[in-house]
Amino acid sequence: MLKIGIIGAGNIAKTFIEAVIKGNVNVTLEAIASRDILKAIEYKNLYSFKKAYGSYQDLYNDFEVDLIYVATPHSFHYEQMLQIIDHNKHVICEKPFTLNSKQAEEVFKKAKEKNLFVMEALWTRFLPTIKELKELINKGIIGEIEKVEANFCFKTNLDQNHRLRNLNLGGGALLDLGVYTITFANIFLGKPESISSKVVMDEQTGVDIDEEIVFKYKDNKLAILNSSIIKDMPSVGTIYGEKGYVLVENFHQTELAKIYNYNNEIIGSIEHPHSVNGFEYEILSAIDSIEKGRIEDPHIPHSETIKILKQMDDIRQSWNLIYPQE
Ligand SMILES: NC(=O)c1ccc[n+]([C@@H]2O[C@H](COP(=O)([O-])OP(=O)(O)OC[C@H]3O[C@@H](n4cnc5c(N)ncnc54)[C@H](OP(=O)(O)O)[C@@H]3O)[C@@H](O)[C@H]2O)c1
Numbered sequence: 001m002l003k004i005g006i007i008g009a010g011n012i013a014k015t016f017i018e019a020v021i022k023g024n025v026n027v028t029l030e031a032i033a034s035r036d037i038l039k040a041i042e043y044k045n046l047y048s049f050k051k052a053y054g055s056y057q058d059l060y061n062d063f064e065v066d067l068i069y070v071a072t073p074h075s076f077h078y079e080q081m082l083q084i085i086d087h088n089k090h091v092i093c094e095k096p097f098t099l100n101s102k103q104a105e106e107v108f109k110k111a112k113e114k115n116l117f118v119m120e121a122l123w124t125r126f127l128p129t130i131k132e133l134k135e136l137i138n139k140g141i142i143g144e145i146e147k148v149e150a151n152f153c154f155k156t157n158l159d160q161n162h163r164l165r166n167l168n169l170g171g172g173a174l175l176d177l178g179v180y181t182i183t184f185a186n187i188f189l190g191k192p193e194s195i196s197s198k199v200v201m202d203e204q205t206g207v208d209i210d211e212e213i214v215f216k217y218k219d220n221k222l223a224i225l226n227s228s229i230i231k232d233m234p235s236v237g238t239i240y241g242e243k244g245y246v247l248v249e250n251f252h253q254t255e256l257a258k259i260y261n262y263n264n265e266i267i268g269s270i271e272h273p274h275s276v277n278g279f280e281y282e283i284l285s286a287i288d289s290i291e292k293g294r295i296e297d298p299h300i301p302h303s304e305t306i307k308i309l310k311q312m313d314d315i316r317q318s319w320n321l322i323y324p325q326e
Contacts, residue, residue, distance in 0.1 A: 002287060003030035003064055005089075006078060007056045008071035011045045016069055016121075017047045019052045019279035019323060027067075027287060033059035056080065062085040065292065069121075070094055073163040073168030075325050078103040081118065085110050090117040092286050095173045099323050100316075101309035108302040117290045119282075120305045124183055126271035126281035129254045133239075133246060141259060141268065142241025146221055148188050150181035150251055151238040153210075155230035164229055165205045168324055172207035174312055176228035182308055183194040184237045185215050185223035191307060192217055199319050200230070208321060218309055253278045 003214030004020070004027050006013050013032075020027060023169060029049045034040040037054030044052035053059045059068065060083055068084045070077055078098045084091050085107070093201040097120035097231045111118040137145065153173075158166060164176055165170040185192070200210040209230045215223035226233060237251030244261040248254050255278075259268040274280070282299070289297045296302050316322070 001024055001028050002066045002290060003028045004067050005033065005059045005062065005065040006069045006071055007033045007059060009034035009036075009039045010071060013043070013071040015071070015277055016071060016283070017043075018278055019276045019283055021047065022276040022281070023280035025280065025283050025287065030065050031059050031062055034147040046154070057083075060084060060089070064087060067092065067117075067166055067286075073166075074099060074175055075168060075323060078107065078325070081107045082110060085114055085118070088114060088116065090290055090301040092119050092121050092283075095120055095122045096115055096170070096309065096312070097305045098309065099170055099326060100173070100313050101306050104302075104306050104309050108306070112295060113325045115295060116296075117286070117295050118302070119286050120300055121208055121279075121282055122179070122183060122305075123282045124180060124252045124254075124277055125187070125299045125304075126285055127278060128281065129248070129252055129257050129270050130187065132270045132272070133248065133257045134258070136268070136270070137188065137239065137241070137246070140265055141243075141247060142239065143243035145188055145239055145241050148185050148223040148238070149225070149240075150184040150223070151226040151233040152177040152180050152235055152252060153226055153231050153233040154235075155232045156229045158229070165202065165209075167206045170323055170325075171205065172321070173227040173229045174208050174315060174321075176227075177229070178211065178213065178225065178312065178315075179308065181213070181225035181237075182311055184248075184251055185225060186304075186308060186311075188239055189215070189217055189221060189223055190298070192223065192311070195311060195314055196319075197315055197318065201319065201321070206321075208224060208316075208319060212253055213315060258317060 026185035028035035031051040033053040067090040210228040
């Protein structure tokens with residue numbers, strides 16, 4: 001049975017652990033590492049890890065751990081993954097995988113040399129509702145896709161030090177939320193021919209806080225993508241085809257997609273309630289891939305992670321948004 005370690009005893013680590021425990025995933029929760037040993041011990045006791053470490057390095061040095069889940073802010077992912085791979089362990093890393101495509105290419109190259117599995121935990125790609133919808137659209141349920149819209153926007157009241165507003169931690173709406181809207185467009189329309197955008201930058205922190213991104217494709221197809229940490233919008237993905245349209249509720253973590261014709265009559269729906277919280281699908285898939293000896297997961301091949309990061313690189317370049325680690 002694979003033995004998992006986690007770095008970063010924070011918010012998303014809890015969601016991951018809950019999916020492992022309640023989803024009866026066939027792995028051992030071997031060790032949790034935090035910069036603060038007390039926090040690590042708290043997680044160990046709460047979730048029955050075998051060990052708690054007060055430094056990430058101690059976890060890397062644990063010979064018993066096979067796989068590490070990286071649950072830290074974006075700006076640390078690159079260095080941490082390189083160290084983990086140096087210690088011959090497989091990696092599942094939270095989104096966005098790295099700050100830019102160049103960093104991702106280096107991580108994947110190193111993992112390939114060592115024959116280790118590495119995956120970006122972009123859970124949307126693993127959701128059964130998204131997978132079934134893609135199949136139905138390929139079969140022509142709404143005809144040829146003409147336009148995609150996706151909004152992932154919420155009003156935050158975060159202090160300037162929160163990771164979303166902190167340039168040093170890879171803050172901003174694009175890398176945190178835009179990664180999902182861009183992924184949604186790529187799943188259904190592929191790579192755009194050109195990209196344009198409008199952005200609001202936070203003058204105090206230097207991060208992007210509100211943006212509309214437009215992808216243009218051949219045959220006049222468009223994707224309109226909103227991400228924001230200062231405004232609320234419903235988190236909906238909409239796919240418009242020649243014969244009808246699909247509303248994907250909470251598209252990045254969806255359990256329900258409704259298919260309509262242009263008389264606004266429902267002509268179908270896809271519903272897959274999560275068995276736990278939606279993280280179970282990506283975790284099960286990663287474990288299956290590792291057990292089969294793969295170094296990448298078929299739901300999110302390395303090339304897809306790089307492709308999305310390149311699009312975000314281009315968008316950030318047009319905004320002159322550079323992170324200190326770049
Ligand atoms: N898939 C999803 O739906 C989803 C949702 C939310 C976030 N995420 C991703 O998960 C990652 C972590 O997000 P989060 O919301 O869990 O973040 P968070 O709670 O703010 O931070 C996670 C942990 O990172 C560690 N950390 C290490 N160095 C740090 C530093 N200098 N400043 C702050 N924290 C530091 C801390 O753990 P220790 O103190 O224990 O060392 C912290 O508890 C991000 O990349 C984010 O994009 C994914």
